[in-house]
Amino acid sequence: MNASNAQVMAEATRLTRAGRLEEATALLLRAQGRPHPGNEDRMAERPRHFDRGYPGSSPLPEALRGFLEREAPGTGGLDGLVARAKVVVPNGARFESHHFADTAGSRTYKLYIPAGYQGEPLPLVVMLHGCTQSADDFAAGTRMNELAEASRFLVAYPEQPASANPSRCWNWFNADDQQRDRGEPSLIAGITRQIVRDFGILPGCVYVAGLSAGGAAAAVMGATYPELYAAIGVHSGLAYGAAQDMPSAFAAMRGGAPTATRGGATAPALPTIVFHGDRDTTVSPVNGEQIIAQAMAAARLTTRTEQGHGPDGMGYTRTTYSDTGTHTVLEHWVLHGAGHAWSGGSTEGSYADPRGPDASREMLRFFLQHRVIEG
Structure with missing residues (x-):
């Protein structure tokens, strides 16, 4: 993974966790050399996510998952990032x-x-x-x-x-x-x-x-x-x-x-x-x-x-x-x-x-x- 891809991945992850889904989607699609579709195109694509689970899933989780799995397979993709969320437990709790x-x-x-x-x-x-x-x-x-x-x-x-x-x-x-x-x-x-x-x-x-x-x-x-x-x-x-x-x-x-x-x-x-x-x-x-x-x-x-x-x-x-x-x-x-x-x-x-x-x-x-x- 080169430095440019690493920077894109880090920024896309930051935007996702901040809930800025549209910005992260655009960033990932640009990194892949693809245009960012308009609202109509995204709505037309969404039914394909039905067999993936949530019927209204934004394209972002799928894009981020594919990007991470391709560029950084050791991270476990989006699931790996979620799994590594840190929960600090105070002494006695x-x-x-x-x-x-x-x-x-x-x-x-x-x-x-x-x-x-x-x-x-x-x-x-x-x-x-x-x-x-x-x-x-x-x-x-x-x-x-x-x-x-x-x-x-x-x-x-x-x-x-x-x-x-x-x-x-x-x-x-x-x-x-x-x-x-x-x-x-x-x-x-x-x-x-x-x-x-x-x-x-x-x-x-x-x-x-x-x-x-x-x-x-x-x-x-x-x-x-x-x-x-x-x-x-x-x-x-x-x-x-x-x-x-x-x-x-x-x-x-x-x-x-x-x-x-x-x-x-x-x-x-x-x-x-x-x-x-x-x-x-x-x-x-x-x-x-x-x-x-x-x-x-x-x-x-x-x-x-x-x-x-x-x-x-x-x-x-x-x-x-x-x-x-x-x-x-x-x-x-x-x-x-x-x-x-x-x-x-x-x-x-x-x-x-x-x-x-x-x-x-x-x-x-x-x-x-x-x-x-x-x-």
Whole structure:
């Protein structure tokens, strides 16, 4: 590998991990002597990714994978970069591997336990990674473990294997993976319940969040197990029922769903916080709006909108929705200039943009305002 190729590879990797997918795509195609296709050409190419996993996969992961495998075969390609994500575990803390199985199948998951934990009841946040990601990669990119250490809660990272989806995406668009006690919802709920039982989680303080396909899966979990989770967080994802198969998933990612249902559910939707970049070309920002609209249903809520900037200057619009008791039940963060990446994340993981407001910290703040009260 010559110096020029090494520089291109390093820059493409940096752009990818910052969520700047379009720029990385253009760089890689230029390096290969190919023109950067327009939007129409990219859309025409996307159906070829159906047999690779996530129906809306950007061309970038495939381009980067091929480039790395050709120019630096020892790295293991994009998968190798993800696998080498570094998760720093402080003295006394644990980041353990666990396993769960039920009639729907089995999954492994990582569990972060903060230092000094002595079995006392703590909250639990379940984090669902995006396509091509692993538990370690998602933990590194979101820095949720650091918050868990500082604020004392447990974090679980279920992992989707390539055997379930070639790109390790959660199959949010499959009919069997949108139903209670079936498919992936059964497995994720089973992991959650196993941790609640084994670690004596603080009653009513269980939350679920995710990025992209993981964000769509978090919406599925909120709709199918509303008694299990007190609130949900969706970053760059889609509403529950936005798709029923691969073609409709592709259409929803590109331009939103014609209708997004809750599967006949009549109970109010769970408290929900949404983050979405307004320059996201992988999952259209309209999907963030549809998540909020679905969560509102027929509720009469008071809205309040404010403008702000992240620590590195990224602008955002934050809209809160409150009930008659002035209790905030929904939040919608539109990130101006952001692509398909976790806002305020670390480039130690993939699909993270450090320029934006800290989505992990804001989600935790929102979560801890909500608790399921048994009655």
